[in-house]
Amino acid sequence: MDVDAFVQANRPAWDRLDRLVKKRRHLSGAEVDELVDLYQRVSTHLSMVRSASTDAVLVGKLSSLVARARSVVTGAHAPLWREFTRFWTVSFPVVAYRSWRWWLATAVAFFAVTGVIALWISGNPDVQAAVGSPAEIDQLVNNEFADYYREHPAGSFALSVWTNNAWVAAQCIGSSILLGLPVPYVLFQNAANLGVIAGLMFESGRGDVFLGLITPHGLIELSAVFLAGAMGMRLGWSVISPGDRPRAQVLAEQGRAVVSVAVGLVAVLLVAGLIEAFVTPSPLPTPLRVAIGVAALLGFLGYVVHFGRRAVRLGETGDIEDAPDYVPTG
Structure with missing residues (x-):
């Protein structure tokens, strides 16, 4: 898979999903349907990128986008303790x-x-x-x-x-x-x-x-x-x-x-x-x-x-x- 071409072709969908996630509290019915559809598509994109690319930054960005979209779709909100745990088990040590x-x-x-x-x-x-x-x-x-x-x-x-x-x-x-x-x-x-x-x-x-x-x-x-x-x-x-x-x-x-x-x-x-x-x-x-x-x-x-x-x-x-x-x- 040509990763650069793949990114170029799908970047608009990723950006659109990102915008919908950021305005999650003010979505119309049509936008909710669009968000769910985009979440499923970008999840597939993430799987494809993970199997075909070694670009850790791209994988990380898509993983983050999919995780945030999943939170909106399922209505889940990460509690403070989870953010605390993520910092000490991911953010600080990986940097x-x-x-x-x-x-x-x-x-x-x-x-x-x-x-x-x-x-x-x-x-x-x-x-x-x-x-x-x-x-x-x-x-x-x-x-x-x-x-x-x-x-x-x-x-x-x-x-x-x-x-x-x-x-x-x-x-x-x-x-x-x-x-x-x-x-x-x-x-x-x-x-x-x-x-x-x-x-x-x-x-x-x-x-x-x-x-x-x-x-x-x-x-x-x-x-x-x-x-x-x-x-x-x-x-x-x-x-x-x-x-x-x-x-x-x-x-x-x-x-x-x-x-x-x-x-x-x-x-x-x-x-x-x-x-x-x-x-x-x-x-x-x-x-x-x-x-x-x-x-x-x-x-x-x-x-x-x-x-x-x-x-x-x-x-x-x-x-x-x-x-x-x-x-x-x-």
Whole structure:
């Protein structure tokens, strides 16, 4: 089947069904009959597309249209709990899963920068002297770094950490308005700060303390930040290279995907904040604290892979069900 010709021939019927669904509360008798007829035809179109095309976006759009038309035809209304469940089992994980290349590339670049700066700091006394005096560095590596996690009540510290992490992620998400251009700078700042501390700690023989305190919460925390940065940059790239679809349509879809990730990361960063406040400074053995951090990361990645891959196989894109094809242009 020539998919492009098929789309061209049937687009008017799909658009007409979409218009009837949107005015479902004000349909005449004739329009109701037309809606039922179109619903049956578009359901057939969906089956044909699923069997003959690998275009996940087209399948997702038709699936959404058929689902909304079915709701009107049967008189069903999705309850709030169903929308909530759909977000956490489809919308958020499928957007994260489909962005895995950007997500992984962001993580690799971040750790590469962190590693280079850490090696530069640890092997260069002149650079260390520029960072601080020997007394200041000694205070940082032997007291201040560890005290940071212990000097505040756990509850208020968790809120503070969550707010700070959410702000970093929000900077990455917000940068999508500027096509993701500020994202590399935001991530570089954080990588540089982490690299400086890591270099000083390892140079002073306190690398085990550094890893023991940063790993429990840092794994899932940084994964969330990487995802936020990846989404911001991906949106920018979608404007530069939209593929064979209209640039406005791709921008609209990626913009809604960024919003889904922003909402989902609120919960992920909350988990990171709780671990940093209650697990990182706890008297638990270091291997156990690290194991908790690893388990949190694997749980998050497993969740994204399980639900995201399943949603992709069903033709889901994570886009909202009543989404327009294009962003308003004024």
